[in-house]
Amino acid sequence: MDRLLVTLVHLRLGLPHAALAELYLVDRSTISNAVREVRPLLAARGFAVPDRPGIRLRTLEDPFAYADAEGVELLIDGTEVQVRRPKAGRPGRKAFVSGKKKQNTIKTTTFSDGQGRTLFSGVVRPGRMHDQTAVRSEGIAEQFRQYPDVKATVDEGYRGLANEFPDQVDAPPKKPKDDAPLGEHHAWRERRRHQSSARIHVEHTNAEYKQWRPLQRFTGRRETYTETHLAIAGLVSDRSARRSTRRKPGTELVLTRQAAC
Structure with a gap:
């Protein structure tokens, strides 16, 4: 979960790996390895x-x-x-x-x-x-x-x-x-x-x-x-994809009588 969170923060904010390493109190290589492993998994998920x-x-x-x-x-x-x-x-x-x-x-x-x-x-x-x-x-x-x-x-x-x-x-x-x-x-x-x-x-x-x-x-x-x-x-x-779909009206408005010109 931490590896996924680090990758999401990197993708959202674009923070350098060195800065993320300071935040999470780990070595920079740990952050780089996490991003390198998780990012292709996110890319392969496709689109909702x-x-x-x-x-x-x-x-x-x-x-x-x-x-x-x-x-x-x-x-x-x-x-x-x-x-x-x-x-x-x-x-x-x-x-x-x-x-x-x-x-x-x-x-x-x-x-x-x-x-x-x-x-x-x-x-x-x-x-x-x-x-x-x-x-x-x-x-x-x-x-x-x-x-x-x-x-x-x-x-x-x-x-x-x-x-x-x-x-x-x-x-x-x-x-x-x-x-x-x-x-x-x-x-x-x-x-x-x-x-x-x-x-x-x-x-x-x-x-x-x-x-x-x-x-x-x-x-x-x-x-x-x-x-x-x-x-x-x-x-x-x-x-x-979570936005609700706007539905089109099921009926059309039709004039009941001819409008006077």
């Missing part, structure tokens, strides 16, 4: 399923299978975390330089439901890799082919995915040309606002991860980032 105690989602295919079976629309969004810059001369040094943030980062992709509850978070890749490239290389597009009834809402980074699966993937509408009628610009702003409101829940999900200190700026070895991210995301999913 809302309203389905005991079921965990562990692979990329699992959230698609769940969405297909339960009729859930997926919200998909990428996020990136700054990591330490490697020393000069190391191979692959530029692979982690994000074109967006101009920093060394690692990217992940998050899948949530319409209430922002984590269903899966992974597809870990260097910051230089574009989201659309990850769609191809990590098999996200293939999942849409296998589950043609699954629908998802994405941001502009997944535009190619929406172009390939227009009946399944909803991306922000394209901006009309500058010389387009004023009505088209107004309609575009309204559609974009509506799409952004639907997508914001998954952005809140990514924000939940950033409440954990290691995912605000990761200062550990980049080789351990995937394990750390999966462990934290799995713990966040345990909390978010």
Whole structure:
């Protein structure tokens, strides 16, 4: 139990092993060994399923299978975390330089439901890799082919995915040309606002991860980032899965008489 508690404190607060050793009055190597042994166990737990105690989602295919079976629309969004810059001369040094943030980062992709509850978070890749490239290389597009009834809402980074699966993937509408009628610009702003409101829940999900200190700026070895991210995301999913599901009304309002014009 103490080893688990030490690992949870390290994941939540990002305290150095030496500081934890002072708090628990043990040698630093004891803390390091505990974190090294417990963290992969937490990472392997997978992600909790809302309203389905005991079921965990562990692979990329699992959230698609769940969405297909339960009729859930997926919200998909990428996020990136700054990591330490490697020393000069190391191979692959530029692979982690994000074109967006101009920093060394690692990217992940998050899948949530319409209430922002984590269903899966992974597809870990260097910051230089574009989201659309990850769609191809990590098999996200293939999942849409296998589950043609699954629908998802994405941001502009997944535009190619929406172009390939227009009946399944909803991306922000394209901006009309500058010389387009004023009505088209107004309609575009309204559609974009509506799409952004639907997508914001998954952005809140990514924000939940950033409440954990290691995912605000990761200062550990980049080789351990995937394990750390999966462990934290799995713990966040345990909390978010306990949120009660908002039920849709079982009946629709219907006018009993024609309204006068």
